[in-house]
Amino acid sequence: MTALPKPLHKSSKLANVCYDIRGPVLQKARQMEDEGQHIIKLNIGNVAAFGFHPPDEIVQDMIRNMPDLVTAGYTDSKGLFAPRRAVVHYTQQQGIAGVTVDDVYLGNGVSELIVFALNALLEPGDEVLIPMPDYPLYTAAVGLSGGTPVHYLCDEGADWMPALDDLRSKITPRTKAMVVINPNNPTGAVYSKAMLLELIEIARQHQLVVMVDEIYDKVLYDDAVHVPMASLADDVLFLTFNGLSKNYRACGYRSGWMVVSGQKAHARDYIEGLNMLCSMRLCANTPGQLAIQTALGGYQSIKDLVAPFGRLTRQRNLAYDMLTQIPGVSVVKPKGALYMFPRLDPKIYPVSNDQELAFELLSQEKVLIVQGTGFNWKDPDHFRMVFLPGSDDLAEALQRLERFLFGYRKR
Numbered sequence: 001m002t003a004l005p006k007p008l009h010k011s012s013k014l015a016n017v018c019y020d021i022r023g024p025v026l027q028k029a030r031q032m033e034d035e036g037q038h039i040i041k042l043n044i045g046n047v048a049a050f051g052f053h054p055p056d057e058i059v060q061d062m063i064r065n066m067p068d069l070v071t072a073g074y075t076d077s078k079g080l081f082a083p084r085r086a087v088v089h090y091t092q093q094q095g096i097a098g099v100t101v102d103d104v105y106l107g108n109g110v111s112e113l114i115v116f117a118l119n120a121l122l123e124p125g126d127e128v129l130i131p132m133p134d135y136p137l138y139t140a141a142v143g144l145s146g147g148t149p150v151h152y153l154c155d156e157g158a159d160w161m162p163a164l165d166d167l168r169s170k171i172t173p174r175t176k177a178m179v180v181i182n183p184n185n186p187t188g189a190v191y192s193k194a195m196l197l198e199l200i201e202i203a204r205q206h207q208l209v210v211m212v213d214e215i216y217d218k219v220l221y222d223d224a225v226h227v228p229m230a231s232l233a234d235d236v237l238f239l240t241f242n243g244l245s246k247n248y249r250a251c252g253y254r255s256g257w258m259v260v261s262g263q264k265a266h267a268r269d270y271i272e273g274l275n276m277l278c279s280m281r282l283c284a285n286t287p288g289q290l291a292i293q294t295a296l297g298g299y300q301s302i303k304d305l306v307a308p309f310g311r312l313t314r315q316r317n318l319a320y321d322m323l324t325q326i327p328g329v330s331v332v333k334p335k336g337a338l339y340m341f342p343r344l345d346p347k348i349y350p351v352s353n354d355q356e357l358a359f360e361l362l363s364q365e366k367v368l369i370v371q372g373t374g375f376n377w378k379d380p381d382h383f384r385m386v387f388l389p390g391s392d393d394l395a396e397a398l399q400r401l402e403r404f405l406f407g408y409r410k411r
């Protein structure tokens, strides 16, 4: 008789790794969908699911490239030359100095490159400053790399700008890097040049690597202007992340890039580590790489959608207007990206477990949001929603939210 197999446990490396955007509430929603229920999803920035498709030119070029791709092999582990050259041109337009093709890494989405960047950098116990609320991949990837995520506060009262005193107070001799997400997920904040210069000064003083995620740099509303952070200094090491998922509505292409710029001379060994991790996964998917040069060479980004009467702007306005009419709900109007991070006044909604709140909203009203603590927010008094569904669905979801919250107040 063979012995019963020993239970397999996940590695202790995953003990502090958590990714609630795709966590238990989503599992429950999937189960409800399997049972035939229709859920309005405000949980994830998957633009394709809401009828936002990649520009035709990118799709057509992809189709034209396909016959060659049938016989294509692996590429250089940093990626093909032409799309990397296109990224260099993009950095030139952005005013980022001194970038060569060698400084550009293509990845299966930015997500992969973020994990490489942190894995190559961190020793056990090294600390990384991450905005709070965060995009949880950073916190998870720091943990997976053996490092310690340290969250610095972004101040809702100041349109979610980083609270610099809080950030400074969290720097220790173990701090290795600072993460900046601009435009921000989940708050929709867009940082001013003055704010970016302050952050750079802190990085300079403490010799921190700056990891700046600019994946929403074209998703801007009203008069917002995006300033590429790495264009503001050449004496700090920057890793800038960007890709096709949001600006070009092509998240399924899994195509992103990382640009190393600024003070590189002292970082040769780290860069060797980055190269090694890229080599270990051989290369990023080739169709996704090829789409980059078409995207960056053309005019077909997300511009029309974020113009004053563009679809995304209208939906943002609708969501903002409806949310702010609900008693006890407030929200900073996003200047960029695809998300809002509304607050539930604890005096009116005494929420002790915001995941429970998300579960209840899902069960009662079939609306899916993500609880704020899923973004490592400190209190259970926020949630994140996208404003991607069309106006009818969005209005319906927010009416249901209002009804749910009305019931919550009456408890």
Ligand code: PLP
Pocket: 045, 108, 109, 110, 111, 112, 135, 181, 185, 213, 215, 242, 243, 244, 245, 251, 254, 255, 256
């Ligand atoms: N960075 C931020 C701030 C994001 O919001 C997302 C996706 O929502 C990503 C990175 C992931 O990008 P990619 O699809 O290129 O992996």
